[in-house]
Amino acid sequence: MLHDITFTVNGDRYVVAVRSHHTLLQVLREDLGITSPKRGCENGECGACTVLMDGLPVNSCMVLAPEADGAVIETAEGLSKDGILHPLQQAFIDHNAVQCGFCTPGMLMSSKALLDRTPHPSEDEIRYALVGNLCRCTGYVRIVEAVMDVAERE
Amino acid sequence: MQPFDYYRPESFEEAFELLSQPRKTAVAIAGGTDVIPQTRDGIRRPDLVVDIKGLPGMRDLAMTSMAPCCGAGPDECLYVGAAVRINEIARSSIVQDHWPxxxxxxxxxxxxxxxxxxxIGGNICTASPAADSAPALYVLDASVLIKGPRGEDRCLPIAQFFTGPKRNALKHAEIVAGLLIPGSPAGTLSFHEKLSRRKAGDLSIVSVAVMAFPSANSTTWRLALGAVGPTPVRAPEAEAILARGYDAEAVDLAAASAYGCCSPIGDIRSSLDYRQAMVVNLARKAIRAVVAQLPQA
Structure with a gap:
């Protein structure tokens, strides 16, 4: 069954025909070519597919495509503006918080949602916000340091 | 994922019709965090997925004068629509203030x-014995509001809604519309704790909720446990022991007796022996945490 949905991704409006049983992740990656959200566990454990939906981090592998009708979606592609990296992206580079990079887009989006809601979180709040994002290079310390760095700025 | 047709009805009538189509397997979906992975894994093979989160009242979180079907029936209850997100409950100031x-x-x-x-509706409908909202809903004496295809609305105490592992009391095509949480008496104290392999982001090995409030000449206690039997359980014997007094000896006795209500299994998250030991430890810890806030006996 096909559904015509209208939604916004990184500020651009899209009208797409989607199948009932496809996920938001599939539409982003396969129909729109937005590939920063990754297909990981498909079970809500790993967070590699994390995008912001109406400002909140969600697992895009567990959102049905027709459910995204009317939604405002943000992905890592939308973080930099006019060629200037988002402070979180720059901090991830400065702190060497990226190893293989598979978890990075999800980490960035979960961190952005946290800072949007709580501009100066504690380390515990950062760790709590990132529970749903797994890094198998075991780079959590540097990731948390990068988010702390941005959180401690004005 | 195997193909299915997705519908988003706007009225309960429309939803009941979709859920009762002959020769079709239909599943109601709200957050989808259980149904979508189960469908992907082939555990469910729905022909129709009926998205019920847009139905009237399903997203409401507000005080109501509706009487709960069980419990003491104070004049004011909290109505929580079945499709209210878990984080909306965790961050609601009214819930934090009155039902922490x-x-x-x-x-x-x-x-x-x-x-x-x-x-919240999905968490109870999945009816996992380890549903983490359940012990709290049990001690709060929550009621479940159910709507049926022939207009026969009914209301069940939460403990009657859970009927077995992943089994609930819903009949064919029925929908959980919301929950009613009775107001807590003045001076209510409570504590919730969950034990899992990771500190967060994991299912419970054991979870416990304890609530105490002053009544006529004593203190009324409620204690519920999750992940230690086919359904979450209340521990009435422990509650009765604590109502008679809550000195250190009584607390130990109550925690030990809580084990009598459980019939745990060993599984991927915990051996049976460990779970048995942790029921008593976690119950004791939770009771002590409430006792520490109470005037000493």
């Missing part, structure tokens, strides 16, 4: 992404 145990239980579920999609 429910906010704590909600905050212990899954992870941030899951809590932004998963709903």
């Amino acid at each position: 145990i429910l906010a704590d239980a909600a905050a212990s579920i899954g992870n941030e992404q899951i809590r932004n999609r998963a709903t």
